[in-house]
Each structure stands twice: as C-alpha cells, then as structure tokens.
Amino acid sequence: MREGGSFSDTAEATVNSAAPMRVRLPAFEGPLDLLLHLIQQQEVEIADIPIAKITKQYLETLELMRELDLEVAGEFLVMAATLMRIKARTLLPAAIAEEEEEDPREGLVRQLMEYSRFKEAAQDLSRLESDRRLLYERGAPAQLEDPEASELLPVSLFRLLDALKTVLARQAPPIAHTINAEPVSLEEAISLMRSRFLSRPRLLFEEILLSFVTRIEKITAFLGLLELLKQGRVAATQETLFGPIWIEWRGDEPPDPDRNEEGDA
C-alpha cells in the first residue's frame, strides 16, 4: 500500500551521494492537519483560533520544512496565503472592519471544524477496524502486514519536526561560523546512527540528535532518520501523545514479505 499509517512508509526520499535529498510530504499531512496540530498545541478552541500566532507558527513550520528541503506541497502555500489574508483583515482598524459583517476567520474555522470532525470519525473507524481485526474468518487473509505489531503510537512528521525544532532551539546560534571541517554527509550520519543502534537498539530522538554537534549536522542526522524510517530500518514511536519520541532499530533487512512461508519457529 502506498499510503501507510505511520510516517515511515509514506515519506518518499531519494538519496544521491551528493545531491540534496528530497523528501516528499505524505499526502495526508496537509495544511489543515498542520493547522489543527498547531491549534491543539495552543490548547485553544478552533473557533477562537489566535490567527496572528498560528500564522506565525505555520510559516515557521513551512520555513523549517523548506530548510530541511522537504518538498512543500502547493496546498501548504495556498493556506499560507489564506492565513496572511485573514490576518491582514483582522488587523484592519475597527471603523473599516465594521463594514464587514462576518469574522474574517469564519470560513477557515468552518473548514477546520469540518475536517476535525472527519478526523475524529476516522479515529472511530480505526477503532472499529481494530476490533474487527480480532475476529477471524475461515482461511488466512491474503494481504501481508509488515511485522509492525507494536501498539505504540506512530509518530507523525509534524511531531518529529517539533522535536527537531526543540533540539535546534536549545543550541545557541553561532556568532560566526567558520567552515573548517567537511560536514557530515547523509551516509556518514546514517552510518554513525547505525553503529549507535547496534550497541543499544532503542534511543531517544533527542539523544540521537544531540550527539551531532552543529546545526547542519543535526539537520543532516534528522534527514538520515527520515530515510531510515522510510526504509523501515527504524521505527519512531511514543508511549503517550506528547511523550518522548523513541527511535527503535529494526534491522538492516527490510521486512520480508515471504517470512511467513517459513512456517512457525
């Protein structure tokens, strides 16, 4: 299946030795999803969306995505324009604004509410799906699942970006940077992380990134992690929604679909 539940099987990345890596944002991580995520973080109601603050955070996330060379889908830019237009209208002096009957946020609020209802409905369906999966009919199902049996929450790209933001913010910006050493390449970063995993298969996201010194190295390491996730060599999980993010080593071999043919061990 092309679109998977966890981030790992949805991001598409290609690695060339020299060319910058491009990671395509999975289709389901759309602008409405990002906005809901930001609103949820603010712990405000959708109807009271603090437009200036949310716009700022939205643009910051886009900027970070660009810095990571993630391909930002056109829908994200359209939404950025919408947000800035709404923000401009809310800043109009009261006298002019009075002519406008409705809250400039109304259209967006309605869209977010509708989307959020279906996000909840999707969660309901997910629960039904889980329950139904416990009931087996005669004969084995045809399709195979990669052995992602863990019931831990898969971590979304946005959560990973948040975590990256936190790690990067912890570092004071260098006053002047002299580039004297060749920065770590993507392959080197992956190889470094791999050797750490081999001694300990489960590491905290932060502890991995903090083992890289400069900002550019951290970003390279982050891209390396995305690549490992995409290849299924690591999994990113959380025990609780805002809990620490764990990165778990799964092994170098991609999940083998014929595994079950060998019978039970």
Next chain:
Amino acid sequence: MPTPKQIVEALLFASDAPVGLSALAEALESPPEEVAVTLRELGREYEKTERGVALVEIAGGYQVLSRKECAPWIERMLRARRKVRLSRAGLETLAIVAYKQPITKVEVDSIRGVDSGGALHTLLDRNLVLIQGRSKGVGRPLLYATSPEFLSYMGLNDLADLPGLKELGSVLEERERAQEELPLSAEPAPVEGAT
C-alpha cells in the same frame, strides 16, 4: 436427513464471507422467518457451549467468526498473515465517503484540504469503496460510496450502525442536517468472495 440447524451451520462453514438470510433460505428451501429462528438457535448454542467461534450478524448477513478473546493465539499461529491496516489518509477519506456518500473526489479533497486521489485509489483497490455512478453536476464527476465489504471490514451490520459524527459547533449543523437526510442504502448485499 440432516436437521435445518445442521444445514445452516454447514452453509455458514462453507462460506468465507457473510451469507444473507435470503441466500440461506433459498438453499434450505424454507421461508426466511424459519431460517432466522434456526440462526438464532444456532447462535445461542454457540454461546452456551462456549465455542471458540461465534455466529455474527455482519454486513447484512451471517458469518461464523472466531471469538475476539482467541485473537492472540490465532495471531501467534498465523504470524504476519494479517491484512494491512488502513493508513490515516485512507481512514480519513473512508470516513468522509462513509458519512457523505455519495460524494465526488473534489468534495473529499475540499474537506481534507489535500488531494485524496491516492487514498481513494487504495480504497477502491481494497473494495472498501465503489463508484456508484456519476453526479449530475458539471463534468458529471464520479460518485463514490462505501461497498458491502466496508461493512464487513468494520464489523458493522448496516450503515446505520456507524458511530454518530460528533458535533463540534453550531456552525455546521444546518449543512450537516441536509447531508444526513441522504438515504443510506437500506439493505447491503452480502459480501462475495472477500478474504
């Protein structure tokens, strides 16, 4: 001569998908009401004798399924031979189709704020969604609806058993009310050959 109960049990055993009451009645050459009574008896018997399987009403039909308490052992034996779960994009798209059917792709896209072509394609591939026809609107776009397999996949007997959409505010209510009046297909056909 086997009893009707034995025949019903054999018919359900021989089928790997829900069987409709009418199909059972036809095979037994008895009135559906009688078969319904037999089915209830059989179901109660399964309960009483603490079997590993149960008689379940699903997707508008009847099916013998393993008890959920037995799932861990089945999983241990079958290992990775389970169906792939739907992705978040898939579930979101499916939820929109389920509650707003029939619906065009453009309408799904506008609710999700992103292109849902890939997700719809996957859902069509997995027979959870089907194309019901064409809208009378401009360009006569395709209309998507849920399939009988959708009910089976979610363990529902009827679309009316879908959990209610949660109300988030009054903004949407009017619009939703109009949508909810859409007739949902009353009696889904039993699933054929779903594995």
